[in-house]
Amino acid sequence: MTTASSADHPTRRDFLFVATGAAAAVGAAATVWPLVAQMNPDAATIAAGAPIQVDLAPIVEGQDIKVFWRGKPIYISHRTKKQIQEAQSVALSSLPDPQPDSARVKAGHDQWLVVIGICTHLGCIPIAHEGNYDGFFCPCHGSQYDSSGRIRQGPAPANLAVPPYAFLSDTKIQIG
Amino acid sequence: MSGPSDFQPSNPALKWIERRLPIFGLIHSSFVAYPTPRNLNYWWTFGAILSMMLALQILTGVILAMHYTPHADLAFKSVELIVRDVNYGWLLRNMHACGASMFFFAVYIHMFRGLYYGSYKEPREVLWILGVIIYLLMMATGFMGYVLPWGQMSFWGATVITNLFSAVPYFGESIVTLLWGGYSVGNPTLNRFFSLHYLLPFVIAGVVVLHVWALHVAGQNNPAGVEAKTEKDTVPFTPYATIKDAFGVSCFLIFFAWFIFYMPNYLGDADNYIPANPGVTPAHIVPEWYYLPFYAILRSIPNKLAGVVAMFSAIIILCFLPWLDSARTRSSKYRPLAKQFFWIFVVVCILLGYLGSQPPEGIYVIAGRILTVCYFAYFLIVLPLLARIETPRPLPNSIADDVLAKSKGRAATAASVMLAMVVAGSLLVGGTQTAKAEEGGNAPPAQAWSFSGPFGKYDRGSLQRGLKVYKEVCSACHGLSYVAFRNLADAGGPGYSEAQAAAFASEYKIKDGPNDQGEMFERPGRPADYFPSPFPNEQAARAANGGAAPPDLSLITKARSYKRGFPQFVIDFFSQYQEQGPDYVDAILQGFEEKVPAGVTIPEGSYYNKYFPGHAIKMPKPLSDGQVTFDDGSPATVKQYAHDVTTFLMWAAEPHMEERKRIGMQVFVFLIIFAFLMYFTKRKVWADAH
Numbered sequence A: 001m002t003t004a005s006s007a008d009h010p011t012r013r014d015f016l017f018v019a020t021g022a023a024a025a026v027g028a029a030a031t032v033w034p035l036v037a038q039m040n041p042d043a044a045t046i047a048a049g050a051p052i053q054v055d056l057a058p059i060v061e062g063q064d065i066k067v068f069w070r071g072k073p074i075y076i077s078h079r080t081k082k083q084i085q086e087a088q089s090v091a092l093s094s095l096p097d098p099q100p101d102s103a104r105v106k107a108g109h110d111q112w113l114v115v116i117g118i119c120t121h122l123g124c125i126p127i128a129h130e131g132n133y134d135g136f137f138c139p140c141h142g143s144q145y146d147s148s149g150r151i152r153q154g155p156a157p158a159n160l161a162v163p164p165y166a167f168l169s170d171t172k173i174q175i176g
Numbered sequence B: 001m002s003g004p005s006d007f008q009p010s011n012p013a014l015k016w017i018e019r020r021l022p023i024f025g026l027i028h029s030s031f032v033a034y035p036t037p038r039n040l041n042y043w044w045t046f047g048a049i050l051s052m053m054l055a056l057q058i059l060t061g062v063i064l065a066m067h068y069t070p071h072a073d074l075a076f077k078s079v080e081l082i083v084r085d086v087n088y089g090w091l092l093r094n095m096h097a098c099g100a101s102m103f104f105f106a107v108y109i110h111m112f113r114g115l116y117y118g119s120y121k122e123p124r125e126v127l128w129i130l131g132v133i134i135y136l137l138m139m140a141t142g143f144m145g146y147v148l149p150w151g152q153m154s155f156w157g158a159t160v161i162t163n164l165f166s167a168v169p170y171f172g173e174s175i176v177t178l179l180w181g182g183y184s185v186g187n188p189t190l191n192r193f194f195s196l197h198y199l200l201p202f203v204i205a206g207v208v209v210l211h212v213w214a215l216h217v218a219g220q221n222n223p224a225g226v227e228a229k230t231e232k233d234t235v236p237f238t239p240y241a242t243i244k245d246a247f248g249v250s251c252f253l254i255f256f257a258w259f260i261f262y263m264p265n266y267l268g269d270a271d272n273y274i275p276a277n278p279g280v281t282p283a284h285i286v287p288e289w290y291y292l293p294f295y296a297i298l299r300s301i302p303n304k305l306a307g308v309v310a311m312f313s314a315i316i317i318l319c320f321l322p323w324l325d326s327a328r329t330r331s332s333k334y335r336p337l338a339k340q341f342f343w344i345f346v347v348v349c350i351l352l353g354y355l356g357s358q359p360p361e362g363i364y365v366i367a368g369r370i371l372t373v374c375y376f377a378y379f380l381i382v383l384p385l386l387a388r389i390e391t392p393r394p395l396p397n398s399i400a401d402d403v404l405a406k407s408k409g410r411a412a413t414a415a416s417v418m419l420a421m422v423v424a425g426s427l428l429v430g431g432t433q434t435a436k437a438e439e440g441g442n443a444p445p446a447q448a449w450s451f452s453g454p455f456g457k458y459d460r461g462s463l464q465r466g467l468k469v470y471k472e473v474c475s476a477c478h479g480l481s482y483v484a485f486r487n488l489a490d491a492g493g494p495g496y497s498e499a500q501a502a503a504f505a506s507e508y509k510i511k512d513g514p515n516d517q518g519e520m521f522e523r524p525g526r527p528a529d530y531f532p533s534p535f536p537n538e539q540a541a542r543a544a545n546g547g548a549a550p551p552d553l554s555l556i557t558k559a560r561s562y563k564r565g566f567p568q569f570v571i572d573f574f575s576q577y578q579e580q581g582p583d584y585v586d587a588i589l590q591g592f593e594e595k596v597p598a599g600v601t602i603p604e605g606s607y608y609n610k611y612f613p614g615h616a617i618k619m620p621k622p623l624s625d626g627q628v629t630f631d632d633g634s635p636a637t638v639k640q641y642a643h644d645v646t647t648f649l650m651w652a653a654e655p656h657m658e659e660r661k662r663i664g665m666q667v668f669v670f671l672i673i674f675a676f677l678m679y680f681t682k683r684k685v686w687a688d689a690h
């Protein structure tokens, strides 16, 4: 068997073994990289996830629409005076995930709530205009969100996420 | 050979497992302590190489299946998307496609080694037969895998091979219908081939386990062909055989990488870059190179059933080899006559392979018949006869004696293995070049391309000009449907910024919809959109162009080729010549001539082209001097247009070429250093064994 104690240059020999082993390890790691990286989204999927524009003009007060961006449903609600009022007046201390309504809508566009319609519990889609808070109700395990998309009751830990978006004009937004 | 292992792990947790499942003992006795003859040469490392190839094929195959769509309408496109969009998809696809060839290359060496050293003889008959079963399974797997990209060769290969079964008397037609799942090769065929192509490699892996098991019962054969008798004849598998195998594998990887990174299409057929078309058969149906000898045998017999029977017999006969060759001496080293006939047999197989790639006409048919007779005569006449009349040379007393007799010349063995591999590789493998006969077309002149060779890069200026030519001229009739506007900003492309690509896209009108009213509408293009095609469907394209639909240009430089011939294709392997496609496209664009030479008749509605096979092309001369103006002052000549648009189309066909060559160079440097390290490590380890 091979041991480092044999007569000829033990150190040079050890160095050779270490170098070969290290090269093998580097080679193996470099090979694994593409084998794993291929599972990330491909270039076409990434390109298809580009920002989208949504025309708000046809959405009347009290109505909401669902659009898809990157495969996720986005709720765009045209809130009523009452809904805005409720969202703004609730005491922050009573919320599980405290966030003022002003942080969830764009300044000057209070009537528009844009949220990702994916329950922060385990990913079901909450139903709009249901539940006790004039907002959303998730049928999966009973989470309830208010008219600002904030969690009020049930197992979900956080408010509905607000996607990145901006107003291009008063009646047009760009999501993404 | 080795009895139940007395190996005991020292770690208590492993000990606990070992008492209940003696797996560590099994591994230890099979792959560590297992005694292996000390005189094995490098031809014996092909077992390890094959194990690695099987593992690699399964791994890359499972990954490709994550991105592939087994549907007749989508399969071709999904393969293109793998190559273009999936992260490292081009690499994985090249590994898998070239890997199949490498797998067969290694298995042929492994089989010829077994043949030369008599590894099929008592007590290794079952071991050998299991090997033949693995080979048959490999052929089935390789064939079905080749169908999956659903190109022209896939489709017509599937048609021809499944039709072999129609030769069966009485049940032939029913068997073929059963294989197809329809009235012809179609979507059901593709689906079942995908399923079976996924299944069979695991069956192969199972038979490999039996193969290795049988090997470990009988013990390895060795170049001397005498059984190991004492301790002195063997060395433990680890580290000796392990390290030697690892060195063999690392050398093989260099050979493999040459194909993956520099010659990915050398073994393929240009026709397979044309989507399957059930209405048009390619001029020459040629199977992958590894089936060519058997294909030649099939074609040399002028009777359908007899041809099919001969082809299958050529493989099945291997199972009977242990009994056909009853000579007691195993190794051909000690059989002067058998040795000569062995090499003649190798040459016969290679020549058969070459014939298989040639059109079945004239001299090729006659040569095919003679060689077919030679093939069978080797098994049925030569080997049985030699066993009776040949006087073998005296065998060494033991393996240890054999080693002592030739302790010199080891490095020479390694060198000769490398050399033999390269030469045999280029010969065997070269037979694949598309047998596209010239049919009166002239060979296109070879052009100087910026993207040829191991360091080739696309010329950005040329790509941008080529895009302009495509947009202003070609796009009137030809689509470019696999290229997206975003690709114009990709690294290794024409070098536009993302904003420029978006601006370019917005000049196009793209059909989208349906909208909320259920209507289709037009909108400006976005970077994610693909180049729109000029015609809504193939029928419209056909109707507008006198019956010949202008082909999509996304893959045209890969889908066109011309015959290189022998010995040119061997030289191409070493010079990395891969530019048949661009040379051809460039030549066609410049090959239009007003004056039809005497003796050539061009039908109504066709035009004379010097380089087009048959000379009558449906496309009118597309380019003329001054038609497109370039901003950078390049000459406005047809020659320049043709060069630039061909460069652009080469990029369109292979947008990741620069990355491929760059990574290829890194891999090569690494593999060469690694092979050297392995070589010296192997020498150090083996220094103790002598």
Ligand code: FES
Residues within 6 Å of the ligand: A119, A120, A121, A122, A123, A124, A138, A139, A140, A141, A142, A143, A154, A155, A156
């Ligand atoms: S997923 Fe919505 S409550 Fe569980």
